[in-house]
Amino acid sequence: MGVDSSRLRWPEWIVGAGGILLLASMLLLPWYGLTYSSPPPGPRYFVSTSVDGWNGLNHAHWLLLITILLAFALVYFQASRRAPAIPVALSVLTPILGSVTVLWLIYRVLISPPGGDRKTGAIIGLLSACTIVYGGYWSTRRDGIATGDGPSEIPTATL
Numbered sequence: 001m002g003v004d005s006s007r008l009r010w011p012e013w014i015v016g017a018g019g020i021l022l023l024a025s026m027l028l029l030p031w032y033g034l035t036y037s038s039p040p041p042g043p044r045y046f047v048s049t050s051v052d053g054w055n056g057l058n059h060a061h062w063l064l065l066i067t068i069l070l071a072f073a074l075v076y077f078q079a080s081r082r083a084p085a086i087p088v089a090l091s092v093l094t095p096i097l098g099s100v101t102v103l104w105l106i107y108r109v110l111i112s113p114p115g116g117d118r119k120t121g122a123i124i125g126l127l128s129a130c131t132i133v134y135g136g137y138w139s140t141r142r143d144g145i146a147t148g149d150g151p152s153e154i155p156t157a158t159l
Contacts, residue, residue: 011136015136017135026064026065029125031051033050033119034051056115101132105129
């Protein structure tokens with residue numbers, strides 16, 4: 001049971017690209033800008049810094065991580081399984097969990113960003129989560145057995 005990339009359809013490629021982009025933006029790009037001030041006795045000093053998605057989203061980073069792992073699992077199982085049972089289950093779960101992630105990111109990125117200043121990583125993370133939902137939806141719509149994995153001609157007996 002090896003991995004065969006010919007079993008991947010375009011929705012799984014989109015889900016995989018969205019998962020990689022979400023992981024990269026969550027760990028490597030700044031999501032929020034924060035300003036810290038010194039305590040009251042003495043002069044006030046302000047320090048501006050930025051945080052990535054892993055450190056900026058205290059508890060939601062686990063939701064993003066599970067969404068990324070589910071996206072990678074969909075791509076892996078679609079490429080490694082001949083029968084569609086596990087890939088179909090994952091392609092049904094991916095847009096559901098991805099939609100929850102998109103709704104949470106809409107709240108944390110567009111409506112109420114922590115610190116009040118959003119950076120490019122947050123927008124890229126939101127768009128990549130939308131990409132996972134889009135690819136997962138179309139993966140569900142195109143489920144079936146690949147032509148190379150389907151049954152061959154069934155022998156029949158003639159009288």
